[in-house]
Each structure stands twice: as structure tokens, then as C-alpha cells.
């Protein structure tokens with residue numbers, strides 16, 4: 001066996017043992033050996049490394065039949081945590097999640113970024129992160145940032161239609177510098193919100209999550225995994241055309257879904273100043289008509305996606321979840337009429353406005369569970 005193959009195998013086995021504990025804690029070393037097929041001595045050595053790295057903790061000994069008492073192992077709630085950050089068009093957010101996936105501290109603050117340089121927003125997010133991390137009282141080992149734009153696999157934000165000054169911004173490198181070299185991953189906010197629906201919101205293995213914000217974001221999950229496309233651009237349902245002769249869009253196109261069902265279009269059509277007013281006055285004639293029109297446009301775009309990808313379920317998040325039953329009904333009528341061949345489950349997200357942020361923090365934790373060698377080497 002070559003040295004590198006040995007390292008790869010050790011890495012795989014560390015992740016295997018840690019994954020078993022994460023799924024079925026608490027587990028004894030004997031149970032781990034049984035479940036993984038590894039020898040008792042290999043398991044003991046891997047567990048030692050995971051204890052040293054702070055990933056696992058040993059509970060008090062429990063008598064379980066004859067022989068030595070078993071010391072069950074569980075994930076260390078005080079171990080290396082994940083930090084999620086969100087930089088939106090008009091806000092920043094930070095969230096710390098422990099190894100077991102529990103939110104330990106979280107804050108969101110208004111912050112206008114549309115006409116500002118990217119560095120201003122990143123510094124604000126980093127400052128909020130310092131506050132939230134102190135509040136959580138945990139050491140952060142990895143960071144994931146949710147952004148409202150197209151993100152490449154190299155951590156570069158390529159473009160964000162509603163943040164005109166953001167083009168080819170090396171977000172991963174810039175934030176890593178602000179965090180003393182911590183590993184920073186970057187993801188699209190709609191993709192991370194979709195993963196949060198899968199992890200916490202009870203979404204099935206195959207679905208499309210569409211979220212109404214200033215833009216309209218989509219995230220596609222297939223077989224439990226995010227489908228981002230080869231360039232990270234999949235799921236841009238906000239720029240699917242619903243009216244070829246419709247109004248011009250920030251993407252350079254015309255008649256996109258965002259122009260019919262995005263936040264600004266909805267507020268304008270409803271003649272209300274903000275989202276709170278739209279939610280509060282949703283039953284009045286003009287707002288109700290605006291919601292129904294947006295719902296029909298959403299139904300048209302979603303029917304295209306559902307037919308193309310054979311998706312059995314759609315989750316409506318962000319602003320759409322807040323608009324509730326009237327929007328759901330309009331979407332359901334339109335979508336069902338266009339996807340007659342099979343039933344599609346359409347429902348509102350229950351995660352609230354912080355799905356992307358929680359998804360980002362959890363993605364940071366899961367990355368560590370997948371490759372604990374980053375810390376234990």
C-alpha cells in the first residue's frame with residue numbers, strides 16, 4: 001500500500017466512524033466495530049483521534065452485560081462548530097451551529113448593499129460573525145456563506161443581478177483573510193435554503209425549492225443532493241420567461257418570472273410600501289389580485305420545471321411562505337392544470353426567513369463531518 005492510499009483510507013475510516021456516531025449516537029466502540037466492519041483495535045485508534053480532535057466525547061461508563069463497561073460515544077456539542085453567513089441585498093446574517101446540528105446563536109441585521117462595494121458587506125458580515133460566535137461560546141472550524149448570485153466551484157461570486165457592483169468577487173479568499181485563514185465555502189442562497197428544507201423542513205429526496213425575495217431563487221434537490229449544474233447556475237427559475245413581451249429584467253432579458261412574482265413587482269402591483277403591509281393587507285382587493293397574478297406566473301414557471309425534471313414536489317419559501325394560503329392556492333391551480341399527468345405536492349416552507357442562513361451553517365458542519373482530517377491530522 002502506498003503512503004497516500006493509507007492516508008486516504010484513514011481519512012475515509014475517520015469519516016465513516018464519525019458518520020455512524022452522527023446518525024446513531026450514542027454508540028460504544030464495540031457497536032461501532034460491528035456497524036462499520038472495522039476491527040476493534042482500528043475503531044479504538046480512530047476514536048482516539050476523533051476524541052483528540054474534539055469531534056467526539058465519551059459519556060459516563062454504563063454496565064451493558066458482562067465484561068468491561070462500555071463508554072458510549074457521542075458528538076461533542078462543544079467541539080468545532082460551523083459558521084453560516086448570509087449577505088443579502090439588504091441584510092447580513094450569522095449563525096453558529098454545533099456538531100450535532102443545533103443552532104447555538106444567530107443574528108440578522110439590516111444592511112444596504114445594492115450601491116456599495118462588496119468589501120463593505122463582507123466586513124459587516126464578518127463583524128456580525130464575531131459577535132454571534134462569542135455569543136455561542138464555541139470555536140468555529142469552517143464557514144459557509146450564502147450569497148444572492150451565481151457562485152462558481154472556486155468560491156468566486158460571478159454575478160449577482162441585484163448587486164450590480166459584485167462581479168467576479170473572490171468571496172472565499174476575502175473572508176478567509178478576515179477569519180485568519182479558516183476554510184470558507186461559498187454557496188447560492190437559494191441552493192442552501194433548499195438543502196435546509198431537505199435537512200430540517202421534511203422535504204422529500206427530489207424537489208424544487210423556490211423562494212421569493214428581491215430576486216426569485218430556485219434550488220433543485222435530486223436524490224437528496226443539490227443539483228447545481230456544471231457551472232453552479234442551475235435553478236435560476238427567477239429568469240425563466242413567463243411573458244416574452246413582458247417588462248425588461250435585471251438579467252438583460254425580458255418578461256422573466258422575477259418581473260412578475262419578485263418582491264418589487266408584487267409590492268408595486270399591490271400598491272403597498274413593504275412586505276409587512278402586503279402580508280397584513282393580503283385580503284384587500286388590490287393586494288389579493290397582485291398575489292393571485294404572481295401565483296399564476298409562478299405556477300407557469302414551476303410547471304415547466306416540474307415537467308422537465310419529473311419532480312414530485314415543490315416547496316415555496318421566503319416571501320411566498322409568508323403570503324400563505326392565497327398564493328399557495330393560485331400556484332396549485334395553475335401548476336395542476338399544466339402538469340395533469342401526475343400529482344405534484346406543493347407546500348409552504350416552515351423554516352421562515354432564515355433557511356439559507358441555517359443551511360449555510362449546517363453545510364459548514366457537515367463538511368467537517370465528511371472530512372475530519374482537516375483538524376485531526
Ligand SMILES: [Zn+2]
Nearest residue numbers: 239249251256
Ligand atoms: Zn431575468
